Amino acid sequence: MKTIKDVFEEFLAEQKARMSPKTYSGYEEAIYYFEKYLNGWAHKYLSDKDKIRLNEFNEGEGKKYCEVFDPEYIRALEIKDFLGYFVIRNVLASKASLETLGRVMHKLVKWMHEKDYMGDENYEVINLLVKRLKVEMPVAEEVSDLLCLYALTHPVEDHSETLDDFFIITEIKPGQLWFESFQDGRNIGPVSVPEKISSMCKTGWTICLLLAKTGDMWRILESGNMYP
Numbered sequence: 218m219k220t221i222k223d224v225f226e227e228f229l230a231e232q233k234a235r236m237s238p239k240t241y242s243g244y245e246e247a248i249y250y251f252e253k254y255l256n257g258w259a260h261k262y263l264s265d266k267d268k269i270r271l272n273e274f275n276e277g278e279g280k281k282y283c284e285v286f287d288p289e290y291i292r293a294l295e296i297k298d299f300l301g302y303f304v305i306r307n308v309l310a311s312k313a314s315l316e317t318l319g320r321v322m323h324k325l326v327k328w329m330h331e332k333d334y335m336g337d338e339n340y341e342v343i344n345l346l347v348k349r350l351k352v353e354m355p356v357a358e359e360v361s362d363l364l365c366l367y368a369l370t371h372p373v374e375d376h377s378e379t380l381d382d383f384f385i386i387t388e389i390k391p392g393q394l395w396f397e398s399f400q401d402g403r404n405i406g407p408v409s410v411p412e413k414i415s416s417m418c419k420t421g422w423t424i425c426l427l428l429a430k431t432g433d434m435w436r437i438l439e440s441g442n443m444y445p
Contacts, residue, residue, distance in 0.1 A: 218287040219287065219288070219334070220283060220284055220285065220286065220287060221252075221255065221282070221283040221284075221286055221287065221288055221290065221291065222252070222283040222284050224288050224329065224332075224334050225248050225251075225252060225283070227332075228248070228325060228328055228329075229241075229244060229245060229248055231328075232244045233245075243314075243317040243318075243321060244321050244324075246314075246317075246318075247317065247318045247321035247322060247325075248321070248325070250299075250303075250304065250308055250318070251299060251322070251325075252283050254295075254298075254299045254303045254304075255282045255283050255291075255295065255299075256281040256282045256283055258298065258303060259282055259290070259295050259298075260282060262292075262294045262295060262298075263290075267286075267290075270285065271285050271286075288329060288334040288335060289335075289336075289339075291326075291329070291335070291343075292339060292343070293339075293342050293343050293346055296322070296326075296343055296346055296347060296350075297346060297350070299322075300318075300319070300322060300347070300350040300351075300354060301350055301354075301444055301445055302444055304318060304354065305354070305357070305358065305442050305443070305444055305445075306442055306444075310358075312355045312358050312359055313355075315354045315355045315358055316351070316354075316355050318351075318354070319347070319350060319351025319352070319354055319355070320351060322347050322350075322351065323344075323347045323348060323351050326340065326343050326344055326347055327344070330344075349445075350445060353419060353422075353445035354445055356417055356445075357422060357443040357444065357445040358443070359417065360414060360417050360418060360443050361424070361440065361441070361442055361443040363411075363413070363414050363417075364410070364414060364424075364437060364440035364443070365440045367410065367411060367414065367437065367440075368437045368438060368439055368440050371436070373429045373431060373436045373438055375431060376429035376430055376431050376436070377430050377431070378429070378430040379427065379428065379429050379430075379438065380398070380405065380426075380427070380428045380430075380435075381426075381427045381428075382398045382399055382400045382425070382426070383398075383399040383400075383423055383424070383425050384396035384397065384398055384399065384405065384423065384424055384425075384426055385397045385399070385421065385422070385423050386418055386419065386420050386421065386422045386423075386424070387404070387406075387420060388406065388420065389415055389418055389419075389420060390407070390415065391412045391415055391416070392409065392410060392411065392412045392415055393406065393407035393408065393409060393410070393415060394406060394407065394408045394410055394415055394418060395407060395408070396408065396426075399423075405428065405435060406435065407434060407435065408426075408428065408434070408435040408436070408437065409434050409435070409436055410437070419445065421445075422443055422444065422445050423443070423444040424440065424441060424442065424443045424444065425440075425441030425442060426438075426439065426440055426441065427439035427440075
């Protein structure tokens with residue numbers, strides 16, 4: 218069985234043979250970051266037995282995740298963590314770059330399925346996940362930028378309470394968002410935002426915020442990354 222690294226090299230070789238250098242560079246960059254994620258972070262989803270195996274290969278031969286495991290170790294967990302968290306937090310990518318990265322990942326999983334590197338059941342789940350995230354990633358990045366700008370241009374003078382945490386969007390209405398706190402499960406809302414921003418958001422998205430309570434409403438003091 219080929220390793221993940223073997224499969225990535227085969228995928229890139231096929232794309233390079235039929236693409237312009239400019240288009241291919243986007244594919245090469247996407248696979249570079251995916252391999253970097255797998256080698257550095259995907260071990261947390263391994264079983265104890267596989268963690269021992271990876272550690273033995275790493276200490277004995279200096280091999281990393283993608284050089285040890287076969288393509289079956291690319292599952293929905295790794296894809297979701299890569300596209301929904303790692304890329305947004307660790308890759309300084311523009312909206313256009315995120316769109317390219319999403320397209321490449323969608324092409325990769327389709328290609329892996331066609332080459333029998335990914336089983337039917339696994340592919341069905343991952344394909345739906347990638348199709349969703351490749352659309353939502355650039356939008357979430359734009360929302361993050363808009364929220365930062367909104368907080369900077371609409372300072373809050375007086376407030377009775379502040380709350381700094383990661384929050385999950387639980388409800389959306391025009392110009393208003395409701396959240397659940399990661400820290401204690403507390404329900405927070407409504408949080409006042411422009412209608413343009415609320416119309417772009419999705420329930421289930423996660424964001425880091427510093428909130429301030431003014432009367433019955435909450436306002437955003439500071440905003441971090443939005444994770445779809």
